[in-house]
Amino acid sequence: MSSILVTGGSGFIGAGLVKALVKDGHKVRVLDDNSRGAPRRLNEVADDIEFIPGDIRDLAAVTRAVRGMDEVHHLAFVNGTEFFYSAPELVLDVGVKGMINVIDACRSEGVRSLILASSSEVYQTPPRIPTDEAVPLIVPDPCNPRYSYGGGKIISELMAINYGRKFFDRVLIFRPHNVYGPDMGWEHVIPQFALRLKASAAEHPSGALPFRLQSDGSQTRSFCHVDDLVQGVMVVRAKGEHLGIYHVGTSEEITIADLARRIGALAGRDIELIAGPAPEGGTERRCPDIAKLGKLGYAPQISLEIGLPATVDWYWANEQLRPRG
Incomplete structure:
Protein backbone atom coordinates (compact mmCIF):
# COMPACT_ATOMS: atom_id res chain seq x y z
CA MET A 1 0.00 0.00 0.00
CA SER A 2 1.29 3.45 -0.95
CA SER A 3 0.36 6.93 0.23
CA ILE A 4 -0.65 8.83 -2.91
CA LEU A 5 -1.56 12.47 -3.50
CA VAL A 6 -3.86 13.23 -6.43
CA THR A 7 -3.92 16.91 -7.39
CA GLY A 8 -7.13 17.85 -9.14
CA GLY A 9 -8.71 14.80 -7.54
CA SER A 10 -12.27 16.11 -7.60
CA GLY A 11 -12.03 16.64 -11.34
CA PHE A 12 -13.56 14.19 -13.80
CA ILE A 13 -10.49 12.08 -14.51
CA GLY A 14 -8.99 12.74 -11.08
CA ALA A 15 -12.05 11.38 -9.25
CA GLY A 16 -12.05 8.23 -11.36
CA LEU A 17 -8.39 7.70 -10.59
CA VAL A 18 -8.90 8.35 -6.87
CA LYS A 19 -11.61 5.69 -6.71
CA ALA A 20 -9.41 3.16 -8.51
CA LEU A 21 -6.47 3.82 -6.17
CA VAL A 22 -8.71 3.44 -3.12
CA LYS A 23 -10.08 0.19 -4.52
CA ASP A 24 -6.49 -1.03 -4.90
CA GLY A 25 -5.94 -0.44 -1.20
CA HIS A 26 -3.84 2.73 -1.27
CA LYS A 27 -4.01 5.61 1.17
CA VAL A 28 -5.19 8.53 -0.96
CA ARG A 29 -5.05 12.26 -0.34
CA VAL A 30 -6.69 14.79 -2.68
CA LEU A 31 -5.69 18.41 -3.24
CA ASP A 32 -8.27 20.51 -5.08
CA ASP A 33 -9.91 23.91 -4.77
CA ASN A 34 -13.07 22.60 -6.47
CA SER A 35 -13.03 25.53 -8.89
CA ARG A 36 -13.43 23.02 -11.68
CA GLY A 37 -13.94 19.87 -9.67
CA ALA A 38 -17.05 18.72 -7.83
CA PRO A 39 -17.03 17.07 -4.37
CA ARG A 40 -20.00 14.88 -5.41
CA ARG A 41 -17.67 12.93 -7.68
CA LEU A 42 -15.89 11.61 -4.57
CA ASN A 43 -18.99 10.84 -2.49
CA GLU A 44 -18.58 7.07 -2.65
CA VAL A 45 -15.02 7.24 -1.26
CA ALA A 46 -15.38 10.33 0.94
CA ASP A 47 -14.78 8.31 4.12
CA ASP A 48 -11.74 6.57 2.62
CA ILE A 49 -9.69 9.59 1.53
CA GLU A 50 -8.20 12.73 2.99
CA PHE A 51 -9.34 15.87 1.20
CA ILE A 52 -7.23 19.03 1.43
CA PRO A 53 -8.79 22.18 -0.04
CA GLY A 54 -6.17 24.31 -1.74
CA ASP A 55 -5.00 26.06 -4.90
CA ILE A 56 -2.30 24.33 -6.92
CA ARG A 57 -0.72 27.78 -7.39
CA ASP A 58 -0.12 28.08 -3.62
CA LEU A 59 3.27 26.51 -2.88
CA ALA A 60 2.59 26.26 0.85
CA ALA A 61 -0.66 24.38 0.23
CA VAL A 62 0.98 22.06 -2.28
CA THR A 63 3.88 21.37 0.08
CA ARG A 64 1.50 20.49 2.93
CA ALA A 65 -0.39 18.14 0.63
CA VAL A 66 2.79 16.43 -0.63
CA ARG A 67 4.23 15.96 2.86
CA GLY A 68 4.25 12.32 3.94
CA MET A 69 3.33 10.95 0.52
CA ASP A 70 5.11 8.22 -1.42
CA GLU A 71 3.79 9.28 -4.82
CA VAL A 72 2.11 12.22 -6.52
CA HIS A 73 -0.35 12.08 -9.42
CA HIS A 74 -0.54 15.60 -10.86
CA LEU A 75 -3.81 16.25 -12.70
CA ALA A 76 -4.70 19.80 -11.57
CA PHE A 77 -5.15 21.95 -14.68
CA VAL A 78 -7.85 24.05 -16.35
CA ASN A 79 -9.46 21.91 -19.05
CA GLY A 80 -12.33 22.64 -21.42
CA THR A 81 -11.98 24.21 -24.86
CA GLU A 82 -14.14 27.18 -23.87
CA PHE A 83 -11.53 28.21 -21.30
CA PHE A 84 -8.65 27.92 -23.76
CA TYR A 85 -10.18 30.80 -25.71
CA SER A 86 -11.80 32.81 -22.91
CA ALA A 87 -9.17 32.59 -20.15
CA PRO A 88 -5.79 31.57 -21.62
CA GLU A 89 -3.89 33.48 -18.93
CA LEU A 90 -5.66 31.43 -16.25
CA VAL A 91 -4.93 28.19 -18.09
CA LEU A 92 -1.22 29.02 -18.16
CA ASP A 93 -1.14 30.38 -14.61
CA VAL A 94 -2.62 27.19 -13.18
CA GLY A 95 -0.65 24.93 -15.50
CA VAL A 96 2.83 26.37 -15.20
CA LYS A 97 2.77 27.54 -11.56
CA GLY A 98 1.13 24.28 -10.60
CA MET A 99 3.82 22.18 -12.25
CA LEU A 116 1.76 13.53 -14.79
CA ALA A 117 -1.44 13.88 -16.77
CA SER A 118 -0.63 15.51 -20.10
CA SER A 119 -2.84 15.78 -23.20
CA SER A 120 -3.16 15.02 -26.89
CA GLU A 121 -3.11 18.82 -27.32
CA VAL A 122 0.68 18.80 -26.95
CA TYR A 123 1.03 17.77 -30.58
CA GLN A 124 -2.06 19.68 -31.71
CA THR A 125 -2.34 18.79 -35.43
CA PRO A 126 -0.88 15.29 -35.68
CA PRO A 127 1.38 14.51 -38.63
CA ARG A 128 0.09 10.93 -38.80
CA ILE A 129 -3.01 8.97 -37.81
CA PRO A 130 -3.07 6.95 -35.62
CA THR A 131 -0.66 9.11 -33.63
CA ASP A 132 2.14 7.60 -31.58
CA GLU A 133 4.07 9.10 -28.68
CA ALA A 134 7.09 10.09 -30.79
CA VAL A 135 5.39 12.86 -32.81
CA PRO A 136 6.79 16.39 -32.42
CA LEU A 137 5.22 18.66 -29.83
CA ILE A 138 4.24 22.01 -31.32
CA VAL A 139 2.56 25.34 -30.66
CA PRO A 140 1.59 26.39 -34.19
CA ASP A 141 0.68 29.97 -33.29
CA PRO A 142 1.53 31.56 -29.93
CA CYS A 143 -0.95 34.35 -30.67
CA ASN A 144 -3.87 31.89 -30.75
CA PRO A 145 -5.25 31.57 -27.19
CA ARG A 146 -6.25 27.97 -27.82
CA TYR A 147 -2.65 26.90 -27.49
CA SER A 148 -2.48 28.10 -23.90
CA TYR A 149 -3.55 24.61 -22.88
CA GLY A 150 -1.26 22.62 -25.16
CA GLY A 151 1.62 24.99 -24.41
CA GLY A 152 1.13 24.56 -20.67
CA LYS A 153 1.11 20.79 -21.06
CA ILE A 154 4.30 20.88 -23.16
CA ILE A 155 6.01 22.89 -20.41
CA SER A 156 4.76 20.38 -17.85
CA GLU A 157 6.12 17.43 -19.82
CA LEU A 158 9.51 19.11 -20.28
CA MET A 159 9.74 19.87 -16.57
CA ALA A 160 8.69 16.39 -15.51
CA ILE A 161 11.22 14.72 -17.79
CA ASN A 162 14.18 17.01 -17.15
CA TYR A 163 13.72 17.27 -13.39
CA GLY A 164 12.87 13.58 -13.41
CA ARG A 165 16.33 12.63 -14.64
CA LYS A 166 18.02 14.15 -11.59
CA PHE A 167 15.54 14.36 -8.74
CA PHE A 168 13.08 11.48 -9.17
CA ASP A 169 13.33 7.71 -9.22
CA ARG A 170 10.20 7.33 -11.35
CA VAL A 171 8.40 9.81 -13.59
CA LEU A 172 5.56 8.68 -15.85
CA ILE A 173 3.48 10.73 -18.28
CA PHE A 174 0.13 9.74 -19.73
CA ARG A 175 -1.72 11.60 -22.48
CA PRO A 176 -5.51 11.17 -22.31
CA HIS A 177 -7.42 11.37 -25.59
CA ASN A 178 -10.97 12.79 -25.58
CA VAL A 179 -12.14 11.20 -22.35
CA TYR A 180 -15.88 11.19 -21.73
CA GLY A 181 -18.49 9.83 -19.33
CA PRO A 182 -21.22 10.97 -16.95
CA ASP A 183 -20.42 14.18 -15.04
CA MET A 184 -17.42 14.99 -17.24
CA GLY A 185 -17.95 18.76 -17.03
CA TRP A 186 -19.88 21.14 -19.24
CA GLU A 187 -17.34 22.64 -21.65
CA HIS A 188 -16.92 19.61 -23.92
CA VAL A 189 -18.51 18.47 -27.12
CA ILE A 190 -20.64 15.56 -25.82
CA PRO A 191 -22.41 17.44 -23.00
CA GLN A 192 -22.80 20.53 -25.16
CA PHE A 193 -24.35 18.50 -27.98
CA ALA A 194 -26.63 16.65 -25.55
CA LEU A 195 -28.01 19.81 -23.98
CA ARG A 196 -28.34 21.69 -27.26
CA LEU A 197 -30.30 18.79 -28.74
CA LYS A 198 -32.52 18.68 -25.69
CA ALA A 199 -33.26 22.39 -26.03
CA SER A 200 -33.84 22.08 -29.77
CA ALA A 201 -36.27 19.18 -29.24
CA ALA A 202 -38.29 21.34 -26.84
CA GLU A 203 -38.50 24.12 -29.44
CA HIS A 204 -39.29 21.75 -32.33
CA PRO A 205 -41.65 18.98 -31.11
CA SER A 206 -41.82 17.43 -34.57
CA GLY A 207 -39.68 17.14 -37.67
CA ALA A 208 -35.92 17.17 -38.04
CA LEU A 209 -34.05 19.22 -35.47
CA PRO A 210 -31.85 21.99 -36.89
CA PHE A 211 -28.39 21.59 -35.38
CA ARG A 212 -25.49 23.94 -36.05
CA LEU A 213 -21.91 22.67 -36.08
CA GLN A 214 -18.54 24.31 -35.97
CA SER A 215 -17.24 23.66 -39.49
CA ASP A 216 -18.96 20.88 -41.47
CA GLY A 217 -18.68 18.08 -38.93
CA SER A 218 -16.09 16.11 -40.87
CA GLN A 219 -13.52 16.41 -38.09
CA THR A 220 -12.87 13.14 -36.28
CA ARG A 221 -12.16 12.24 -32.67
CA SER A 222 -11.59 8.99 -30.80
CA PHE A 223 -13.58 9.09 -27.57
CA CYS A 224 -12.31 7.10 -24.60
CA HIS A 225 -14.64 6.22 -21.73
CA VAL A 226 -13.34 7.35 -18.35
CA ASP A 227 -13.33 3.78 -17.02
CA ASP A 228 -10.99 2.75 -19.83
CA LEU A 229 -8.82 5.80 -19.21
CA VAL A 230 -8.46 4.97 -15.53
CA GLN A 231 -7.64 1.36 -16.37
CA GLY A 232 -4.94 2.67 -18.71
CA VAL A 233 -3.43 4.94 -16.06
CA MET A 234 -3.31 2.03 -13.62
CA VAL A 235 -1.41 0.00 -16.23
CA VAL A 236 0.99 2.92 -16.73
CA ARG A 237 1.51 3.13 -12.98
CA ALA A 238 2.12 -0.60 -12.61
CA LYS A 239 4.30 -1.25 -15.65
CA GLY A 240 5.47 2.03 -17.17
CA GLU A 241 9.18 2.81 -17.57
CA HIS A 242 10.85 5.77 -15.86
CA LEU A 243 10.46 8.88 -18.06
CA GLY A 244 8.00 6.96 -20.25
CA ILE A 245 5.20 8.69 -22.15
CA TYR A 246 2.02 6.74 -22.92
CA HIS A 247 -1.06 7.52 -24.99
CA VAL A 248 -4.29 6.41 -23.32
CA GLY A 249 -7.40 6.29 -25.46
CA THR A 250 -9.16 4.20 -28.05
CA SER A 251 -8.68 3.62 -31.77
CA GLU A 252 -12.43 3.98 -32.48
CA GLU A 253 -12.62 7.10 -34.68
CA ILE A 254 -15.87 8.98 -35.38
CA THR A 255 -16.76 12.21 -37.17
CA ILE A 256 -18.33 15.03 -35.17
CA ALA A 257 -21.30 14.92 -37.55
CA ASP A 258 -21.87 11.24 -36.76
CA LEU A 259 -21.54 11.98 -33.06
CA ALA A 260 -24.34 14.56 -33.37
CA ARG A 261 -26.49 12.06 -35.27
CA ARG A 262 -25.94 9.40 -32.59
CA ILE A 263 -27.02 11.80 -29.85
CA GLY A 264 -30.04 12.78 -31.94
CA ALA A 265 -30.93 9.11 -32.31
CA LEU A 266 -30.77 8.69 -28.52
CA ALA A 267 -33.42 11.40 -28.35
CA GLY A 268 -35.45 9.58 -31.00
CA ARG A 269 -35.06 12.45 -33.45
CA ASP A 270 -33.54 13.07 -36.85
CA ILE A 271 -31.32 16.12 -37.08
CA GLU A 272 -30.52 18.58 -39.85
CA LEU A 273 -26.85 19.50 -39.66
CA ILE A 274 -25.98 23.12 -40.44
CA ALA A 275 -22.33 23.91 -41.15
CA GLY A 276 -20.81 26.90 -39.40
CA PRO A 277 -17.43 28.63 -39.17
CA ALA A 278 -14.58 26.50 -37.84
CA PRO A 279 -12.72 27.71 -34.74
CA GLU A 280 -9.21 28.88 -35.56
CA GLY A 281 -6.66 26.30 -34.49
CA GLY A 282 -8.96 23.28 -34.47
CA THR A 283 -7.69 19.81 -35.38
CA GLU A 284 -9.20 17.88 -38.28
CA ARG A 285 -8.41 14.37 -37.05
CA ARG A 286 -7.35 12.84 -33.78
CA CYS A 287 -6.87 9.15 -33.10
CA PRO A 288 -4.11 7.81 -30.84
CA ASP A 289 -1.81 4.90 -31.47
CA ILE A 290 -2.19 2.92 -28.23
CA ALA A 291 0.14 0.06 -29.19
CA LYS A 292 2.85 1.12 -26.71
CA LEU A 293 0.50 0.85 -23.74
CA GLY A 294 -1.21 -2.14 -25.31
CA LYS A 295 2.05 -4.08 -25.00
CA LEU A 296 1.83 -3.54 -21.25
CA GLY A 297 -1.69 -4.97 -21.12
CA TYR A 298 -4.00 -2.03 -21.80
CA ALA A 299 -7.13 -2.86 -23.79
CA PRO A 300 -10.13 -0.48 -23.82
CA GLN A 301 -13.42 -2.28 -23.18
CA ILE A 302 -16.18 0.32 -23.51
CA SER A 303 -17.13 1.30 -27.06
CA LEU A 304 -18.81 4.62 -27.78
CA GLU A 305 -21.99 2.69 -28.59
CA ILE A 306 -22.00 1.39 -25.01
CA GLY A 307 -20.72 4.44 -23.19
CA LEU A 308 -22.51 7.27 -24.96
CA PRO A 309 -26.14 6.56 -23.89
CA ALA A 310 -25.40 6.65 -20.16
CA THR A 311 -23.36 9.83 -20.59
CA VAL A 312 -26.10 11.62 -22.53
CA ASP A 313 -28.76 10.39 -20.09
CA TRP A 314 -26.78 11.82 -17.17
CA TYR A 315 -26.71 15.27 -18.77
CA TRP A 316 -30.37 15.19 -19.66
CA ALA A 317 -31.23 14.20 -16.08
CA ASN A 318 -28.84 16.60 -14.34
CA GLU A 319 -29.02 19.81 -16.36
CA GLN A 320 -29.88 21.68 -13.14
CA LEU A 321 -26.27 21.16 -11.99
CA ARG A 322 -24.94 23.20 -14.90
CA PRO A 323 -23.08 26.30 -13.71
CA ARG A 324 -24.92 29.54 -14.47
CA GLY A 325 -23.24 32.73 -15.63
Missing part, protein backbone atom coordinates in the same frame (compact mmCIF):
# COMPACT_ATOMS: atom_id res chain seq x y z
CA ILE A 100 6.61 24.22 -10.67
CA ASN A 101 5.00 23.91 -7.24
CA VAL A 102 4.50 20.16 -7.53
CA ILE A 103 8.14 19.59 -8.49
CA ASP A 104 9.44 21.94 -5.78
CA ALA A 105 7.22 20.33 -3.15
CA CYS A 106 8.26 16.82 -4.17
CA ARG A 107 11.91 17.80 -3.93
CA SER A 108 11.57 19.49 -0.55
CA GLU A 109 9.52 16.61 0.90
CA GLY A 110 11.60 13.79 -0.57
CA VAL A 111 8.91 12.37 -2.85
CA ARG A 112 10.61 10.68 -5.79
CA SER A 113 7.66 9.22 -7.73
CA LEU A 114 5.55 11.46 -10.00
CA ILE A 115 2.84 10.65 -12.53
Whole structure:
Protein backbone atom coordinates (compact mmCIF):
# COMPACT_ATOMS: atom_id res chain seq x y z
CA MET A 1 0.00 0.00 0.00
CA SER A 2 1.29 3.45 -0.95
CA SER A 3 0.36 6.93 0.23
CA ILE A 4 -0.65 8.83 -2.91
CA LEU A 5 -1.56 12.47 -3.50
CA VAL A 6 -3.86 13.23 -6.43
CA THR A 7 -3.92 16.91 -7.39
CA GLY A 8 -7.13 17.85 -9.14
CA GLY A 9 -8.71 14.80 -7.54
CA SER A 10 -12.27 16.11 -7.60
CA GLY A 11 -12.03 16.64 -11.34
CA PHE A 12 -13.56 14.19 -13.80
CA ILE A 13 -10.49 12.08 -14.51
CA GLY A 14 -8.99 12.74 -11.08
CA ALA A 15 -12.05 11.38 -9.25
CA GLY A 16 -12.05 8.23 -11.36
CA LEU A 17 -8.39 7.70 -10.59
CA VAL A 18 -8.90 8.35 -6.87
CA LYS A 19 -11.61 5.69 -6.71
CA ALA A 20 -9.41 3.16 -8.51
CA LEU A 21 -6.47 3.82 -6.17
CA VAL A 22 -8.71 3.44 -3.12
CA LYS A 23 -10.08 0.19 -4.52
CA ASP A 24 -6.49 -1.03 -4.90
CA GLY A 25 -5.94 -0.44 -1.20
CA HIS A 26 -3.84 2.73 -1.27
CA LYS A 27 -4.01 5.61 1.17
CA VAL A 28 -5.19 8.53 -0.96
CA ARG A 29 -5.05 12.26 -0.34
CA VAL A 30 -6.69 14.79 -2.68
CA LEU A 31 -5.69 18.41 -3.24
CA ASP A 32 -8.27 20.51 -5.08
CA ASP A 33 -9.91 23.91 -4.77
CA ASN A 34 -13.07 22.60 -6.47
CA SER A 35 -13.03 25.53 -8.89
CA ARG A 36 -13.43 23.02 -11.68
CA GLY A 37 -13.94 19.87 -9.67
CA ALA A 38 -17.05 18.72 -7.83
CA PRO A 39 -17.03 17.07 -4.37
CA ARG A 40 -20.00 14.88 -5.41
CA ARG A 41 -17.67 12.93 -7.68
CA LEU A 42 -15.89 11.61 -4.57
CA ASN A 43 -18.99 10.84 -2.49
CA GLU A 44 -18.58 7.07 -2.65
CA VAL A 45 -15.02 7.24 -1.26
CA ALA A 46 -15.38 10.33 0.94
CA ASP A 47 -14.78 8.31 4.12
CA ASP A 48 -11.74 6.57 2.62
CA ILE A 49 -9.69 9.59 1.53
CA GLU A 50 -8.20 12.73 2.99
CA PHE A 51 -9.34 15.87 1.20
CA ILE A 52 -7.23 19.03 1.43
CA PRO A 53 -8.79 22.18 -0.04
CA GLY A 54 -6.17 24.31 -1.74
CA ASP A 55 -5.00 26.06 -4.90
CA ILE A 56 -2.30 24.33 -6.92
CA ARG A 57 -0.72 27.78 -7.39
CA ASP A 58 -0.12 28.08 -3.62
CA LEU A 59 3.27 26.51 -2.88
CA ALA A 60 2.59 26.26 0.85
CA ALA A 61 -0.66 24.38 0.23
CA VAL A 62 0.98 22.06 -2.28
CA THR A 63 3.88 21.37 0.08
CA ARG A 64 1.50 20.49 2.93
CA ALA A 65 -0.39 18.14 0.63
CA VAL A 66 2.79 16.43 -0.63
CA ARG A 67 4.23 15.96 2.86
CA GLY A 68 4.25 12.32 3.94
CA MET A 69 3.33 10.95 0.52
CA ASP A 70 5.11 8.22 -1.42
CA GLU A 71 3.79 9.28 -4.82
CA VAL A 72 2.11 12.22 -6.52
CA HIS A 73 -0.35 12.08 -9.42
CA HIS A 74 -0.54 15.60 -10.86
CA LEU A 75 -3.81 16.25 -12.70
CA ALA A 76 -4.70 19.80 -11.57
CA PHE A 77 -5.15 21.95 -14.68
CA VAL A 78 -7.85 24.05 -16.35
CA ASN A 79 -9.46 21.91 -19.05
CA GLY A 80 -12.33 22.64 -21.42
CA THR A 81 -11.98 24.21 -24.86
CA GLU A 82 -14.14 27.18 -23.87
CA PHE A 83 -11.53 28.21 -21.30
CA PHE A 84 -8.65 27.92 -23.76
CA TYR A 85 -10.18 30.80 -25.71
CA SER A 86 -11.80 32.81 -22.91
CA ALA A 87 -9.17 32.59 -20.15
CA PRO A 88 -5.79 31.57 -21.62
CA GLU A 89 -3.89 33.48 -18.93
CA LEU A 90 -5.66 31.43 -16.25
CA VAL A 91 -4.93 28.19 -18.09
CA LEU A 92 -1.22 29.02 -18.16
CA ASP A 93 -1.14 30.38 -14.61
CA VAL A 94 -2.62 27.19 -13.18
CA GLY A 95 -0.65 24.93 -15.50
CA VAL A 96 2.83 26.37 -15.20
CA LYS A 97 2.77 27.54 -11.56
CA GLY A 98 1.13 24.28 -10.60
CA MET A 99 3.82 22.18 -12.25
CA ILE A 100 6.61 24.22 -10.67
CA ASN A 101 5.00 23.91 -7.24
CA VAL A 102 4.50 20.16 -7.53
CA ILE A 103 8.14 19.59 -8.49
CA ASP A 104 9.44 21.94 -5.78
CA ALA A 105 7.22 20.33 -3.15
CA CYS A 106 8.26 16.82 -4.17
CA ARG A 107 11.91 17.80 -3.93
CA SER A 108 11.57 19.49 -0.55
CA GLU A 109 9.52 16.61 0.90
CA GLY A 110 11.60 13.79 -0.57
CA VAL A 111 8.91 12.37 -2.85
CA ARG A 112 10.61 10.68 -5.79
CA SER A 113 7.66 9.22 -7.73
CA LEU A 114 5.55 11.46 -10.00
CA ILE A 115 2.84 10.65 -12.53
CA LEU A 116 1.76 13.53 -14.79
CA ALA A 117 -1.44 13.88 -16.77
CA SER A 118 -0.63 15.51 -20.10
CA SER A 119 -2.84 15.78 -23.20
CA SER A 120 -3.16 15.02 -26.89
CA GLU A 121 -3.11 18.82 -27.32
CA VAL A 122 0.68 18.80 -26.95
CA TYR A 123 1.03 17.77 -30.58
CA GLN A 124 -2.06 19.68 -31.71
CA THR A 125 -2.34 18.79 -35.43
CA PRO A 126 -0.88 15.29 -35.68
CA PRO A 127 1.38 14.51 -38.63
CA ARG A 128 0.09 10.93 -38.80
CA ILE A 129 -3.01 8.97 -37.81
CA PRO A 130 -3.07 6.95 -35.62
CA THR A 131 -0.66 9.11 -33.63
CA ASP A 132 2.14 7.60 -31.58
CA GLU A 133 4.07 9.10 -28.68
CA ALA A 134 7.09 10.09 -30.79
CA VAL A 135 5.39 12.86 -32.81
CA PRO A 136 6.79 16.39 -32.42
CA LEU A 137 5.22 18.66 -29.83
CA ILE A 138 4.24 22.01 -31.32
CA VAL A 139 2.56 25.34 -30.66
CA PRO A 140 1.59 26.39 -34.19
CA ASP A 141 0.68 29.97 -33.29
CA PRO A 142 1.53 31.56 -29.93
CA CYS A 143 -0.95 34.35 -30.67
CA ASN A 144 -3.87 31.89 -30.75
CA PRO A 145 -5.25 31.57 -27.19
CA ARG A 146 -6.25 27.97 -27.82
CA TYR A 147 -2.65 26.90 -27.49
CA SER A 148 -2.48 28.10 -23.90
CA TYR A 149 -3.55 24.61 -22.88
CA GLY A 150 -1.26 22.62 -25.16
CA GLY A 151 1.62 24.99 -24.41
CA GLY A 152 1.13 24.56 -20.67
CA LYS A 153 1.11 20.79 -21.06
CA ILE A 154 4.30 20.88 -23.16
CA ILE A 155 6.01 22.89 -20.41
CA SER A 156 4.76 20.38 -17.85
CA GLU A 157 6.12 17.43 -19.82
CA LEU A 158 9.51 19.11 -20.28
CA MET A 159 9.74 19.87 -16.57
CA ALA A 160 8.69 16.39 -15.51
CA ILE A 161 11.22 14.72 -17.79
CA ASN A 162 14.18 17.01 -17.15
CA TYR A 163 13.72 17.27 -13.39
CA GLY A 164 12.87 13.58 -13.41
CA ARG A 165 16.33 12.63 -14.64
CA LYS A 166 18.02 14.15 -11.59
CA PHE A 167 15.54 14.36 -8.74
CA PHE A 168 13.08 11.48 -9.17
CA ASP A 169 13.33 7.71 -9.22
CA ARG A 170 10.20 7.33 -11.35
CA VAL A 171 8.40 9.81 -13.59
CA LEU A 172 5.56 8.68 -15.85
CA ILE A 173 3.48 10.73 -18.28
CA PHE A 174 0.13 9.74 -19.73
CA ARG A 175 -1.72 11.60 -22.48
CA PRO A 176 -5.51 11.17 -22.31
CA HIS A 177 -7.42 11.37 -25.59
CA ASN A 178 -10.97 12.79 -25.58
CA VAL A 179 -12.14 11.20 -22.35
CA TYR A 180 -15.88 11.19 -21.73
CA GLY A 181 -18.49 9.83 -19.33
CA PRO A 182 -21.22 10.97 -16.95
CA ASP A 183 -20.42 14.18 -15.04
CA MET A 184 -17.42 14.99 -17.24
CA GLY A 185 -17.95 18.76 -17.03
CA TRP A 186 -19.88 21.14 -19.24
CA GLU A 187 -17.34 22.64 -21.65
CA HIS A 188 -16.92 19.61 -23.92
CA VAL A 189 -18.51 18.47 -27.12
CA ILE A 190 -20.64 15.56 -25.82
CA PRO A 191 -22.41 17.44 -23.00
CA GLN A 192 -22.80 20.53 -25.16
CA PHE A 193 -24.35 18.50 -27.98
CA ALA A 194 -26.63 16.65 -25.55
CA LEU A 195 -28.01 19.81 -23.98
CA ARG A 196 -28.34 21.69 -27.26
CA LEU A 197 -30.30 18.79 -28.74
CA LYS A 198 -32.52 18.68 -25.69
CA ALA A 199 -33.26 22.39 -26.03
CA SER A 200 -33.84 22.08 -29.77
CA ALA A 201 -36.27 19.18 -29.24
CA ALA A 202 -38.29 21.34 -26.84
CA GLU A 203 -38.50 24.12 -29.44
CA HIS A 204 -39.29 21.75 -32.33
CA PRO A 205 -41.65 18.98 -31.11
CA SER A 206 -41.82 17.43 -34.57
CA GLY A 207 -39.68 17.14 -37.67
CA ALA A 208 -35.92 17.17 -38.04
CA LEU A 209 -34.05 19.22 -35.47
CA PRO A 210 -31.85 21.99 -36.89
CA PHE A 211 -28.39 21.59 -35.38
CA ARG A 212 -25.49 23.94 -36.05
CA LEU A 213 -21.91 22.67 -36.08
CA GLN A 214 -18.54 24.31 -35.97
CA SER A 215 -17.24 23.66 -39.49
CA ASP A 216 -18.96 20.88 -41.47
CA GLY A 217 -18.68 18.08 -38.93
CA SER A 218 -16.09 16.11 -40.87
CA GLN A 219 -13.52 16.41 -38.09
CA THR A 220 -12.87 13.14 -36.28
CA ARG A 221 -12.16 12.24 -32.67
CA SER A 222 -11.59 8.99 -30.80
CA PHE A 223 -13.58 9.09 -27.57
CA CYS A 224 -12.31 7.10 -24.60
CA HIS A 225 -14.64 6.22 -21.73
CA VAL A 226 -13.34 7.35 -18.35
CA ASP A 227 -13.33 3.78 -17.02
CA ASP A 228 -10.99 2.75 -19.83
CA LEU A 229 -8.82 5.80 -19.21
CA VAL A 230 -8.46 4.97 -15.53
CA GLN A 231 -7.64 1.36 -16.37
CA GLY A 232 -4.94 2.67 -18.71
CA VAL A 233 -3.43 4.94 -16.06
CA MET A 234 -3.31 2.03 -13.62
CA VAL A 235 -1.41 0.00 -16.23
CA VAL A 236 0.99 2.92 -16.73
CA ARG A 237 1.51 3.13 -12.98
CA ALA A 238 2.12 -0.60 -12.61
CA LYS A 239 4.30 -1.25 -15.65
CA GLY A 240 5.47 2.03 -17.17
CA GLU A 241 9.18 2.81 -17.57
CA HIS A 242 10.85 5.77 -15.86
CA LEU A 243 10.46 8.88 -18.06
CA GLY A 244 8.00 6.96 -20.25
CA ILE A 245 5.20 8.69 -22.15
CA TYR A 246 2.02 6.74 -22.92
CA HIS A 247 -1.06 7.52 -24.99
CA VAL A 248 -4.29 6.41 -23.32
CA GLY A 249 -7.40 6.29 -25.46
CA THR A 250 -9.16 4.20 -28.05
CA SER A 251 -8.68 3.62 -31.77
CA GLU A 252 -12.43 3.98 -32.48
CA GLU A 253 -12.62 7.10 -34.68
CA ILE A 254 -15.87 8.98 -35.38
CA THR A 255 -16.76 12.21 -37.17
CA ILE A 256 -18.33 15.03 -35.17
CA ALA A 257 -21.30 14.92 -37.55
CA ASP A 258 -21.87 11.24 -36.76
CA LEU A 259 -21.54 11.98 -33.06
CA ALA A 260 -24.34 14.56 -33.37
CA ARG A 261 -26.49 12.06 -35.27
CA ARG A 262 -25.94 9.40 -32.59
CA ILE A 263 -27.02 11.80 -29.85
CA GLY A 264 -30.04 12.78 -31.94
CA ALA A 265 -30.93 9.11 -32.31
CA LEU A 266 -30.77 8.69 -28.52
CA ALA A 267 -33.42 11.40 -28.35
CA GLY A 268 -35.45 9.58 -31.00
CA ARG A 269 -35.06 12.45 -33.45
CA ASP A 270 -33.54 13.07 -36.85
CA ILE A 271 -31.32 16.12 -37.08
CA GLU A 272 -30.52 18.58 -39.85
CA LEU A 273 -26.85 19.50 -39.66
CA ILE A 274 -25.98 23.12 -40.44
CA ALA A 275 -22.33 23.91 -41.15
CA GLY A 276 -20.81 26.90 -39.40
CA PRO A 277 -17.43 28.63 -39.17
CA ALA A 278 -14.58 26.50 -37.84
CA PRO A 279 -12.72 27.71 -34.74
CA GLU A 280 -9.21 28.88 -35.56
CA GLY A 281 -6.66 26.30 -34.49
CA GLY A 282 -8.96 23.28 -34.47
CA THR A 283 -7.69 19.81 -35.38
CA GLU A 284 -9.20 17.88 -38.28
CA ARG A 285 -8.41 14.37 -37.05
CA ARG A 286 -7.35 12.84 -33.78
CA CYS A 287 -6.87 9.15 -33.10
CA PRO A 288 -4.11 7.81 -30.84
CA ASP A 289 -1.81 4.90 -31.47
CA ILE A 290 -2.19 2.92 -28.23
CA ALA A 291 0.14 0.06 -29.19
CA LYS A 292 2.85 1.12 -26.71
CA LEU A 293 0.50 0.85 -23.74
CA GLY A 294 -1.21 -2.14 -25.31
CA LYS A 295 2.05 -4.08 -25.00
CA LEU A 296 1.83 -3.54 -21.25
CA GLY A 297 -1.69 -4.97 -21.12
CA TYR A 298 -4.00 -2.03 -21.80
CA ALA A 299 -7.13 -2.86 -23.79
CA PRO A 300 -10.13 -0.48 -23.82
CA GLN A 301 -13.42 -2.28 -23.18
CA ILE A 302 -16.18 0.32 -23.51
CA SER A 303 -17.13 1.30 -27.06
CA LEU A 304 -18.81 4.62 -27.78
CA GLU A 305 -21.99 2.69 -28.59
CA ILE A 306 -22.00 1.39 -25.01
CA GLY A 307 -20.72 4.44 -23.19
CA LEU A 308 -22.51 7.27 -24.96
CA PRO A 309 -26.14 6.56 -23.89
CA ALA A 310 -25.40 6.65 -20.16
CA THR A 311 -23.36 9.83 -20.59
CA VAL A 312 -26.10 11.62 -22.53
CA ASP A 313 -28.76 10.39 -20.09
CA TRP A 314 -26.78 11.82 -17.17
CA TYR A 315 -26.71 15.27 -18.77
CA TRP A 316 -30.37 15.19 -19.66
CA ALA A 317 -31.23 14.20 -16.08
CA ASN A 318 -28.84 16.60 -14.34
CA GLU A 319 -29.02 19.81 -16.36
CA GLN A 320 -29.88 21.68 -13.14
CA LEU A 321 -26.27 21.16 -11.99
CA ARG A 322 -24.94 23.20 -14.90
CA PRO A 323 -23.08 26.30 -13.71
CA ARG A 324 -24.92 29.54 -14.47
CA GLY A 325 -23.24 32.73 -15.63
